[in-house]
Amino acid sequence: MREVPIELVKEYAAEDADITLQLYEKLLPLLKENGVEKLFYEIEMPLVPVLSRMEANGVKIDTQNLQQISEEFGREIHKVEEEIYTLAGMPFNIASPKQLGEILFERLKIDEKAKKTKTGQYATGEEVLQKLLHKHAIVQKILDYRSLTKLKSTYLDALPALVNPKDGLIHTSYNQAVTATGRLSSNNPNLQNIPVRTAQGREIRRAFVPRGEAYTLLAADYSQIELRIIAHLSQDPAMVADFNLGHDIHAATAAKVFHVPMEQVTKEQRSRAKAVNFGIIYGMSAFGLAERMELSRSEAADIIKKYFEEYAGIKEYMNRSIALAKDRGYAETILGRRRYLRDINSSNSVVRGFAERNAINAPIQGSSADMIKIAMISIHEELQRLNMQSKMILQVHDELVFDAHLDELDELKSIVENKMVNALPLSVPVVVEMNTGANWLEAH
DNA sequence: TCTCTGCTCAC
């Protein structure tokens, strides 16, 4: 571990003390009150030095690459700006949602019944604009402009500015006492929301590189961990069976919901089934599902009805989660981590609805957080014990990223897989997918 | 300078 400058380790160790204190002040009283000190002493406290070391380890960024893309984006943004001004017939600040709304809905009048936000402005979010694409050529240009400027300001320009001059690496901060569910959060910079969805955004991941010639990046992801946790918590026979048989869970869901053999599931059907599975994790309604899947409300309702017929245990589990939270005033994870839900018995149905969705989601999201935290602690212990040069550098909720020393790659992979798979045994298989690459994109 | 809003990136 000696390549990490000792001053930096000291700096972060000093921060360790602060974090420890902060945790004692913030978390312990909470957990004591909740009778879950075990979680505090056996997970949160041992995690402190792990996070501290990850922060000190840092991540190497190919700054030149980012700067080059930034310049390209800068030129493209300028071009799109001019096109937008021409289409609008006047220049304005495209980055101002207020001005943009007035141009779109008052000057160009592209939608008679434009939606407003709660403050009375016109809503111009991505979903709104997607539905107006066919109305005017300016809409696509606005979306292009938004995407380019988002990537440029948030990543391309921000990340190089945060490189530590002492070692040329980026050091995020992990916050252990921020989220309601037990997840970590990351800031300064947030390395848990690096783009991956679009081809253009994905390129940014190419700039996350190993720290030296002798290293490669190893990414290890839990596969479908939240759905496996639902299967475990609900003990729904059909979902448990799907996982035990190693099925592609979204295809298996599609086969059941659309009444076709698994091999004949179309991409469209799989994608809809996937949306339902995600919706389940979030406690969605039929209306919400219809919106997302661009189906009529009754079609969506049919799909949900079929889903709960096939996976009746999931429905029961959801009802049970809500009932338990109403009774106790909190929802809890596999390890007893609690999320208090003061609104769970509210007479206001909107407010209560939110709390009910929290009651469904918190045990799932939180158990997944419990699991990866345990894995991180035992992987860190093992790296220390074996005096390995490989370093754990990132955690992104269901993924761990390592700067893997080439001489240790096989050993590291076996440690990581073993510790992740066995962190918190479930009644369905826990599967970890691992890949290596010359950058974060290739490691996926 | 600070805070809020709207938007958009991730899991």
Add this chain to the structure above:
DNA sequence: CAAGTGAGCAGAGAC
């Protein structure tokens, strides 16, 4: 009414 958890950016307005 209507899908969970976060962070950061630019604009806009209060002070």
